[in-house]
Amino acid sequence: MGCFYTTMPPTSLSSEDSPAPPSTHPPADRRKLGKVKQALVLLGLIITLAGIGGSFMVSGRSVSAAAAASPRHIPVTALVQDVPQYLPAGYDSQEQFEEWNGYTCGPATITAILHAYGAKTRIGIIFDLLYYQQFGIMDIDQQGLHGPDGFVPLLRKYYSSWYAVSFNGKSTGYLSYDHLQRIVQAGYPVAADFWDDGSFWPDLSEGHWMTVVGFTATNVIVRDSSTFHLDYQLSIDLFKRIYTGIAAPILPVGVPLP
Numbered sequence: 001m002g003c004f005y006t007t008m009p010p011t012s013l014s015s016e017d018s019p020a021p022p023s024t025h026p027p028a029d030r031r032k033l034g035k036v037k038q039a040l041v042l043l044g045l046i047i048t049l050a051g052i053g054g055s056f057m058v059s060g061r062s063v064s065a066a067a068a069a070s071p072r073h074i075p076v077t078a079l080v081q082d083v084p085q086y087l088p089a090g091y092d093s094q095e096q097f098e099e100w101n102g103y104t105c106g107p108a109t110i111t112a113i114l115h116a117y118g119a120k121t122r123i124g125i126i127f128d129l130l131y132y133q134q135f136g137i138m139d140i141d142q143q144g145l146h147g148p149d150g151f152v153p154l155l156r157k158y159y160s161s162w163y164a165v166s167f168n169g170k171s172t173g174y175l176s177y178d179h180l181q182r183i184v185q186a187g188y189p190v191a192a193d194f195w196d197d198g199s200f201w202p203d204l205s206e207g208h209w210m211t212v213v214g215f216t217a218t219n220v221i222v223r224d225s226s227t228f229h230l231d232y233q234l235s236i237d238l239f240k241r242i243y244t245g246i247a248a249p250i251l252p253v254g255v256p257l258p
Contacts, residue, residue, distance in 0.1 A: 003085070003102060003103050003104065003105035003106070003144050003145070003206060003207060003208050003209065003226070075186075075187025075188075076116050076117060076187055076188060076189055077116075077184055077187055077188065077189050077213040077214055078187075078213075079115075079116040079117075080112050080113060080115075080116040080189050080211050080213050080223045081112060081115065081116070081223065082112065082223050082224060082225060082231065083108045083109075083111045083112040083115065083123060083223075083225055084108070084225055085101050085104045085105055085107075085108040085123065085225040085226065086101055086225075086226065086227055090111070090122040090123040090124060091122070091123055091124040091127075092122075092124035092125075092127075092128065093124075096124055096127070100127060103140065103141075103142060103143075103144045103145075104123055104127055104225075105144075105145070105208050105209040105210070105225050105226060106130070106140060106144070106145030106191075106209045107123050107126035107127045107130060107145075108123050108209075108225035109191045109209045109210060109211050109225060110126050110151060110154070110191060110250075111126050112211055112223050112225070113189045113191060113250045114126075114159060114162070114250075116189060117161070117162055117252070119159055119161075119162075121159075126154070127140065129154055129158055130145075130150055130154060135157075135158075136153065136157070137150045137153050137154055137157075138150075139151075139154075144206070144207060145209060147166075147168050147169075147193075147246065148164065148166040148167065148168055148191065148193070148246060148247060148248035149166045149168050149172075151164035151166060151191065151248045151250070152164050152165075152166050152248075155250070160253070161252060161253055162250055162251065162252055162253060163250070163251060163252075163253050164191075164248045164249070164250050165248060165249050165251075165257055166248050167245065167246060167247045167248065168246060169244065169245060169246045174244075174245030174246065174247075175190070175192075175245055175246075175247040175249070176245065177240060177243065180192070180212060180243075180247065181215055182258050183249045183257065183258050184212050184213065184214060184215065185215065186258040188249055188250065188251050188255075188258070189211050189212065189213055189223075189249075189250055190211065190212045190247050190248065190249045190250070191209060191210075191211055191247060191248045191249075191250065192209065192210060192211070192212050192222075192243060192244075192246070192247040192248075193207065193208075193209055193243075193244045193246040193247060194207065194208045194209070194210060194242045194243055194244060195207045195208070195242060195244050196241065196242045202228045202230060202242075204242055208226060208228075209225075210222040210223060210224045210225070210230065211223040212247075215236075218235060218236060219232065219233075219234060219235055219239075220234045220235075220236060220239040221234075222234060
């Protein structure tokens with residue numbers, strides 16, 4: 001799948017169209033964009049991010065206000081839907097899709113969560129914000145998502161009605177299964193990292209990000225951007241085998257982490 005967290009886990013416990021930024025590592029036959037065109041394309045992306053539909057931050061606040069007026073008994077986890085990374089829809093261009101779709105489980109996961117909160121965004125936009133130096137995060141490359149730390153500035157700078165808490169497996173530790181369950185059962189989605197050695201199904205030896213949205217007596221419910229379609233297929237035992245403890249709960253600003 002090629003969508004992986006670059007550090008192996010220590011135990012067996014990733015109607016708004018912006019201009020398409022040029023590929024940074026294209027095949028030889030695609031190297032046709034000059035520096036001037038590249039600058040114009042990135043300028044267009046910046047204008048789009050800042051201006052279409054107001055701004056993300058303004059849009060986020062209006063969505064948050066609307067959410068406050070809506071029935072409180074509907075948890076955000078119930079609104080999260082799959083955002084397929086394997087379909088061109090939502091990418092900036094066919095070229096971006098062809099080059100990057102194997103590495104965008106992280107952007108797809110965050111897109112799905114933001115959609116549930118009411119934000120208007122796409123895989124392509126989230127990828128651009130995580131990838132291009134101009135946006136000050138640089139948390140993804142052709143090795144996949146670097147980890148959950150990049151989600152923190154992503155939301156703070158561009159989707160400021162919500163915030164991420166990074167459990168990166170290093171300086172900020174791991175999110176335990178019990179704590180994960182407590183957050184999700186309170187109604188808040190969690191972007192979580194998964195990995196296994198490839199010796200059993202599903203082969204996640206390159207790592208994978210999904211959204212945890214619920215629990216039953218026997219299974220953990222996720223939203224999966226990949227062709228594995230793991231949404232309802234993870235028993236609690238299998239989940240615990242592939243969940244790395246690296247994760248990022250996403251919550252509205254002002255709501256404390258459960």
